[in-house]
Amino acid sequence: MIFENIRNLREDNDKTQQEIADYLNIKQTTYSKYELGKINIPIEVFIKLADYYDVSLDYLTGRSKNKK
Template identity: 80%
Template structure:
């Protein structure tokens, strides 16, 4: 499953994959694979990203259309 919202939020906030990878304590290549849907994103990472962007996890996974 591809998670376009995490890429869109990153780009909208002028962040790089490296910055988000550092925040999540992972490699940039791993973060890239998250965005492309090549590997599953651990729930802990979803929660951290939702907190970082001040959105819900449901928004990140596409279950709701409003950020908050």
């Protein structure tokens, strides 16, 4: 669910993996592994993604369907 949420948010906002990786100051390959669920996402990255997309951490992690 988490991995789908971050991919869907990126695609819904017409962003590339590279654009989000640049925002997070990480390599695109690392971000790709986040979306594929191949590596764990650090809490700092979750916070930055929630801020970037203006959604709650609960929404980002699939605990809530409410974006705020």
